[in-house]
Amino acid sequence: MLVKTRFAPSPTGFLHVGGLRTALFAYLLAKKNNGTFLLRIEDTDQARLMPGSMESMLNMLHWAGITIDEGVDVEQNKIIQKGELGPYIQSERLEIYQKYTAELIAKGHAYYCFCTKERLDEVRKFQELNKLPTGYDGHCRDIKSDEAKTRLKNNETSVIRLKMPREGVTMFTDLVRGQVEFKNSLIDDQVLMKSDGFPTYHLAVVVDDHLMKISHIIRGEEWLSSTPKHVILYQMFGWEAPHFVHLPLLVNCDKKKLSKRHDDVSVNDYKAKGYLPEALINFIAFLGWNPGTEREIFTFKELEQEFSLEKVSKNPAVFNLEKLDWFNQQYLRSLSREELVARAKPFLTAQFPDYANCNPRVKNELDIWLGDLFALEQERATTLVNLVTELGFIFKTPNPKIVVEMIVWKKSTPEETKKILQELVGLLTAISEESWTATEIDPCLRAWLESSGYGVGNVYWPMRVALSGQKNSPGPTEIAMVLGKKNTILRLSTAVENL
RNA sequence: GGCGCCAUCGUCUAUCGGUUAGGACAUUAGAUUUUCAAUCUAAGAAGAGGGGUUCAACUCCCCUUGGCGCUACCA
Numbered sequence: 245m246l247v248k249t250r251f252a253p254s255p256t257g258f259l260h261v262g263g264l265r266t267a268l269f270a271y272l273l274a275k276k277n278n279g280t281f282l283l284r285i286e287d288t289d290q291a292r293l294m295p296g297s298m299e300s301m302l303n304m305l306h307w308a309g310i311t312i313d314e315g316v317d318v319e320q321n322k323i324i325q326k327g328e329l330g331p332y333i334q335s336e337r338l339e340i341y342q343k344y345t346a347e348l349i350a351k352g353h354a355y356y357c358f359c360t361k362e363r364l365d366e367v368r369k370f371q372e373l374n375k376l377p378t379g380y381d382g383h384c385r386d387i388k389s390d391e392a393k394t395r396l397k398n399n400e401t402s403v404i405r406l407k408m409p410r411e412g413v414t415m416f417t418d419l420v421r422g423q424v425e426f427k428n429s430l431i432d433d434q435v436l437m438k439s440d441g442f443p444t445y446h447l448a449v450v451v452d453d454h455l456m457k458i459s460h461i462i463r464g465e466e467w468l469s470s471t472p473k474h475v476i477l478y479q480m481f482g483w484e485a486p487h488f489v490h491l492p493l494l495v496n497c498d499k500k501k502l503s504k505r506h507d508d509v510s511v512n513d514y515k516a517k518g519y520l521p522e523a524l525i526n527f528i529a530f531l532g533w534n535p536g537t538e539r540e541i542f543t544f545k546e547l548e549q550e551f552s553l554e555k556v557s558k559n560p561a562v563f564n565l566e567k568l569d570w571f572n573q574q575y576l577r578s579l580s581r582e583e584l585v586a587r588a589k590p591f592l593t594a595q596f597p598d599y600a601n602c603n604p605r606v607k608n609e610l611d612i613w614l615g616d617l618f619a620l621e622q623e624r625a626t627t628l629v630n631l632v633t634e635l636g637f638i639f640k641t642p643n644p645k646i647v648v649e650m651i652v653w654k655k656s657t658p659e660e661t662k663k664i665l666q667e668l669v670g671l672l673t674a675i676s677e678e679s680w681t682a683t684e685i686d687p688c689l690r691a692w693l694e695s696s697g698y699g700v701g702n703v704y705w706p707m708r709v710a711l712s713g714q715k716n717s718p719g720p721t722e723i724a725m726v727l728g729k730k731n732t733i734l735r736l737s738t739a740v741e742n743l
Numbered sequence: 744g745g746c747g748c749c750a751u752c753g754u755c756u757a758u759c760g761g762u763u764a765g766g767a768c769a770u771u772a773g774a775u776u777u778u779c780a781a782u783c784u785a786a787g788a789a790g791a792g793g794g795g796u797u798c799a800a801c802u803c804c805c806c807u808u809g810g811c812g813c814u815a816c817c818a
Contacts, residue, residue, distance in 0.1 A: 252818095253818090254817080254818050256817085256818080286818070288817090288818080289816095289817055289818065291817085292817065292818080357816095361816085364815090364816090368815095371744095372744080375744050375745085376744080376745085377744080377745045377746080377814080378744090378745080378814060379745095379814075401816095403816050405816095418748095421748070421749090424747075424748080425747095426746070426747075427746080430745075430746060430814095431746090432814080432815095435815080435816050437816085438816040439816060440816075442816090444815090444816070444817085444818090445817075445818050449818095464812095465748070465749090465811090465812065465813095466812055466813065466818090467812095467813090467818090468747065468748065468812075468813080469746070469747050469748085469812070469813040469814075470813070470814095490748085492748090492749080493748095493811070493812070495810095495811075497753095497754085499810065499811070500811080501811075501812075527755095530755065530756080530767095531755070532755090534755085534756060534757075536757075537757095537766095538757080538765080538766050538767080539766095540755095540766085540767060540768095557755095557756075558748080558749060558750090559748095559749055559750065559756095559811095560748095560749075560810085560811065560812090561754090561755065561756090562754055562755075564754050564755065564768070564769085566754080566768060566769055567754075567755065567767080567768045567769085568768095569768090570767085570768055570769090571768095623780080623781055623782095624779085624780050624781070653777080653778095699777095700776085700777055701776095701777055701778090702777090703777080704777035704778095705777055705778070706777095707777085708777065708778075709778090714778095714779095715778055715779070716778065716779040716780075717778085717779080718780095719777080720777075
C-alpha cells in the first residue's frame with residue numbers, strides 16, 4: 245500500500261510540541277513504509293494569521309530533523325513549494341474549493357445560508373436556555389435555488405452549509421480507536437464556505453487530502469468528533485476516505501490539553517533552553533507510543549524503522565519535563581567533544597560574549613579549550629543553557645568572592661586553611677606552564693597529600709571554593725586545567741589574602 | 744446540557760485470558776566520596792467501583808464513577 249501522510253499546520257503562531265508530535269508520527273509512518281510526507285499550510289482563517297509563522301514552523305521542523313518530501317518547505321528562510329499537486333497553501337486554492345462547493349450545491353448536498361450573526365446568536369441562546377443541543381436550526385436549509393440566486397444577486401451575505409442527512413448513523417474506523425459511530429441527526433449543518441470566500445477547515449481538509457492523495461490522516465484527538473462530517477463529505481463527493489488516525493492528546497500535569505496560555509509549548513522555547521533536538525524527538529516519540537521493548541534511547545533512524553501504528557496508545561500523555569531532562573542528559577553525555585563544542589558555543593556566546601579572553605592556552609587553541617571547558621559540566625548538566633550557566637564562575641573577573649565560612653572544611657580552621665592554600669600555591673607555582681596538565685598535577689598533589697597528612701577534604705575543599713567561589717562545582721583539578729596556571733595561582737592567592 | 748474518547752505505580756508505559764503485574768523517570772534509603780551531581784545497590788509505589796462471560800480476567804461485555812475532548816463564518 246502506498247503511504248502518504250501530511251502535516252497541515254495553521255500559521256497562527258509558533259510550532260507547538262503537540263504539533264511536533266503529530267508531525268513526527270505522520271513523518272515516521274511515511275518513512276517506515278517508504279512513503280511520502282507532505283506539508284500543507286492551512287491558512288483559511290485570515291484573522292488569525294501571524295507573519296513569519298510559516299517560516300518559523302518549518303525551521304523548527306528542520307531543526308527537529310523532519311524533512312519534507314512534498315508541499316510547502318523553507319529554504320534559506322524563504323517559503324517554497326514542491327510537487328505536482330499544489331498549490332499547497334490553502335489560501336492559494338480558493339477556486340478549487342469554489343468548484344467543489346458548487347458541485348455539492350448542484351447535487352443538493354449543500355445550501356446557501358443567509359442567517360445573520362445576530363439570529364445565530366439568538367438561536368444559540370435559546371437552545372442553551374432550554375438545555376437543548378446547540379447547533380444550526382436549519383433555517384435556510386430549504387430555501388429554493390431561485391430565491392437563493394436572487395438574494396445572492398442582491399449581495400446578501402451568505403455562507404454555504406453542509407446539508408447533513410437527518411437520518412442514520414455515520415461510522416468509520418479509526419486505526420487506533422477502532423470503530424466509532426455518530427448519529428447523523430446530532431451533527432450540525434457545518435459551514436463549508438465562509439462569507440469571506442474562504443473555506444472552513446472541514447471542507448478544505450477533505451478536498452485537499454483527497455486531491456493530494458493522502459492515505460492516512462494523522463491528527464490530534466480533538467478532531468475525532470468532527471470526523472463524521474468529513475466522512476459524510478467524502479461520501480457526497482463519491483470519494484474513498486483515507487485512513488483516520490487520531491492521536492491521544494498531550495496534556496499538562498493538570499491533565500488538561502497543553503495550551504499556549506498556561507504551558508511551555510513552543511518548540512522554539514525548548515530549543516532556546518538548550519534541549520537537543522534528538523532528545524526532544526526521542527521523548528516526544530514515546531508519548532503515546534512505545535517500541536514494545538524496554539529500550540528507550542532511539543535515534544531518529546531507529547524510530548523510522550521501529551514505528552508502527554499498532555503500538556500507538558489511546559490514552560492522553562502528560563508532557564513530563566523531568567523525563568525530558570533525563571533524555572536530554574543522556575544525549576548530552578553521548579556527544580563527542582567536537583559536537584559538544586559546536587552545540588554549546590552559541591549558548592556560551594549569548595551568555596558570555598567575551599569568553600575567549602579567559603582562554604589561557606598559549607597557542608590559543610580556542611576550540612580545544614572550549615572542549616575542556618564544556619567537559620567540566622557535560623556529565624552534570626541537563627540542558628545546554630544549564631551547562632553554560634554552571635560554567636559562569638570561570639568567567640568571573642577579577643576573582644570569585646571568598647566567603648570564609650564556606651572555604652573552611654568541616655572541622656578545620658581558617659588558619660589551617662590559609663596555611664594549606666599557601667603551600668598549595670607554592671607547589672603549583674613550581675609546575676611549569678608546559679606541565680600544566682592533569683597527568684602531571686594529579687600525582688604531584690597526591691604525593692603532597694600523603695607526605696603532609698593534611699587529609700583529602702582539607703585540601704580539595706578549600707581549593708574547590710577558592711577556584712570556583714561556590715560549594716557546587718566540577719572537580720578542583722579539572723577547574724585548574726581549564727583556568728590555566730596563571731588564573732589558578734591568582735585565585736588561590738586571592739583566597740589566601742582573604743583569610 | 745448533548746455527543747464522543749479514555750481509564751495499570753505520582754508520570755510515561757509493558758501485559759494482546761493463566762505473570763511473584765515488568766521497565767523507565769521521579770521519590771526514599773544505603774554504598775562511594777573533596778560538596779553537589781554522577782555512579783552502583785536496594786526499597787516503596789498500580790490494575791477506579793459494581794455486575795456479568797469463563798475452569799481462569801488487569802485483559803472480553805455491560806453499568807456506574809471519574810478524566811478529557813468537541814459542541815464557531817477557529818483550526
